[in-house]
Amino acid sequence: MKVQKMSMTSLRGFFGKLIRMSFYDLGKEKDTQVASYLVDVLADFAHTEKLYKIRGSEGKKLETVVEMILDTLGGSQETSGWERDLRKYIGDFTLFMTGIFRDYVIRGSYLHYYINEGTRSYSLVSKFDLQTGKGNPRMFTRLSNEFEFYSGALDYMRKVYFHADTSGDPFSDFVSQNPRWIKH
Numbered sequence: 001m002k003v004q005k006m007s008m009t010s011l012r013g014f015f016g017k018l019i020r021m022s023f024y025d026l027g028k029e030k031d032t033q034v035a036s037y038l039v040d041v042l043a044d045f046a047h048t049e050k051l052y053k054i055r056g057s058e059g060k061k062l063e064t065v066v067e068m069i070l071d072t073l074g075g076s077q078e079t080s081g082w083e084r085d086l087r088k089y090i091g092d093f094t095l096f097m098t099g100i101f102r103d104y105v106i107r108g109s110y111l112h113y114y115i116n117e118g119t120r121s122y123s124l125v126s127k128f129d130l131q132t133g134k135g136n137p138r139m140f141t142r143l144s145n146e147f148e149f150y151s152g153a154l155d156y157m158r159k160v161y162f163h164a165d166t167s168g169d170p171f172s173d174f175v176s177q178n179p180r181w182i183k184h
Contacts, residue, residue, distance in 0.1 A: 016039045019035045019157065021157075022154075026156065026162070028153070034139060041096055042076075045096045083128070084128040087124045089120070089121075090139075091143065094151075095143070095150060098115060098118065098151070099151045099153070099157075100155075100158055117149055119146075122143040
């Protein structure tokens, strides 16, 4: 059995349907702008190279928020554009991890830290966008102010719409729902 990559269009369609159903269930069906943004985050982070795209000074993938912040402190890249991109990435990363991999984050005892750092990061992105007149400061303010809700919505989506098989793997049903991923 060979697994093939799913196109970004297919991933966005798949996640779009699940996000819309989850937002409807949670009474946020009119929040289409954030829903669309979350679809993009999920589709991007479905590719491991995008999930762990931040590399340390020695080229090692940085896998925790603490590593990302510590390794980049004092770097020569401290321009507002670079800092905005880093903060957006940290917001996206923490939202993804606290939503889709909440059990893992809880086991590591950093759920509270990730929620705080994600909230803070999206707030900083909003401020950068407001200062430069670029980006989408309103959406990032909403992501910051309601970070816990959106994280919880992703966790809800995972629990309700990704059905675990008997082995406890929540993503086995995800693959079976997308038969184009598998070639015999």
